[in-house]
Amino acid sequence: MIDTCITAYCVINDNKIVINGETYFKDNESQDFNEFIKAAYRFSNINYLKFFKMDRLCKLGFVVADLLIKQTAILEKYDSKNISIVFSNRASSLDTDREHQQSINDRNNYFPSPSVFVYTLPNIVTGEISIRHKIYGENIFFISNQFDEKLLYNYINTLFSSSSTDCCIAGWIDIDKNSYKAIIYIIEKSTNNSKDIIFDTENLKKLYIKN
Amino acid sequence: MEELISKLKGEIIEVLNLEDVQPSDIDAEAPLFGEGLGLDSIDALELIVLLEKNYGLKIEDPKDGKKVFFSVKSMAEYILANKK
Numbered sequence: 001m002i003d004t005c006i007t008a009y010c011v012i013n014d015n016k017i018v019i020n021g022e023t024y025f026k027d028n029e030s031q032d033f034n035e036f037i038k039a040a041y042r043f044s045n046i047n048y049l050k051f052f053k054m055d056r057l058c059k060l061g062f063v064v065a066d067l068l069i070k071q072t073a074i075l076e077k078y079d080s081k082n083i084s085i086v087f088s089n090r091a092s093s094l095d096t097d098r099e100h101q102q103s104i105n106d107r108n109n110y111f112p113s114p115s116v117f118v119y120t121l122p123n124i125v126t127g128e129i130s131i132r133h134k135i136y137g138e139n140i141f142f143i144s145n146q147f148d149e150k151l152l153y154n155y156i157n158t159l160f161s162s163s164s165t166d167c168c169i170a171g172w173i174d175i176d177k178n179s180y181k182a183i184i185y186i187i188e189k190s191t192n193n194s195k196d197i198i199f200d201t202e203n204l205k206k207l208y209i210k211n
Numbered sequence: 212m213e214e215l216i217s218k219l220k221g222e223i224i225e226v227l228n229l230e231d232v233q234p235s236d237i238d239a240e241a242p243l244f245g246e247g248l249g250l251d252s253i254d255a256l257e258l259i260v261l262l263e264k265n266y267g268l269k270i271e272d273p274k275d276g277k278k279v280f281f282s283v284k285s286m287a288e289y290i291l292a293n294k295k
Contacts, residue, residue, distance in 0.1 A: 111263065112256055115257055
């Protein structure tokens with residue numbers, strides 16, 4: 001088995017963004033997720049017009065990934081073909097699916113939005129991140145009832161041992177109504193840095209629960 | 212015509228979620244696609260829905276779309292020429 005470790009992580013939850021245990025951004029003003037994620041986007045100077053067209057799940061995943069990718073400079077370190085993305089969540093794209101459902105309920109006022117329809121899949125998140133950062137490695141989005149550290153661990157280990165993966169952006173990105181949480185890890189082959197965290201199920205779960 | 216152009220700019224900003232764009236930023240005669248606003252194919256579909264929902268106009272022939280959605284001005288001209 002290849003020796004791998006978590007070299008960085010980023011959490012978005014409760015109007016706060018934490019990178020490697022340090023608070024990066026906190027917003028006491030925003031009343032809901034929509035306001036918060038927009039404030040976080042502007043604070044982080046992410047200049048990407050398409051952001052405002054994304055659904056809420058995609059905005060959450062896009063911001064958390066953007067921050068961590070910039071923080072770790074993995075794009076300079078690795079060939080973009082060898083960076084994989086492995087995400088998971090509980091609610092899939094239900095948050096947007098409801099919005100789409102509402103827009104097609106009234107047969108007399110039937111004007112479904114093409115852009116809302118486009119976002120009724122969770123793996124649009126991995127697609128948007130891949131497009132933005134030109135990442136061409138493997139990508140997948142799992143749906144499970146709860147954070148499944150064993151699933152993530154086994155799948156990511158398989159990627160490292162059986163594909164050209166040198167680095168993996170992985171974690172949990174979930175939003176449903178007013179509840180949201182994202183925790184993303186950067187997993188790399190061991191770098192012998194004392195700050196690295198051993199990549200195993202225990203540490204995946206520990207970081208998830210702690211944050 | 213000017214009033215319709217101004218109304219269309221507001222509607223385009225709203226349906227396409229052009230958060231950081233003001234109506235005054237949009238040149239009525241500039242191409243909507245390929246430059247400037249950075250619109251994509253999904254935006255084109257949203258504009259088709261906008262015409263149908265707000266003005267009762269359906270683009271039947273895809274070839275017309277290129278002309279109609281060239282600019283805000285061309286959209287306004289199409290609406291004025293075809294509105295029932």
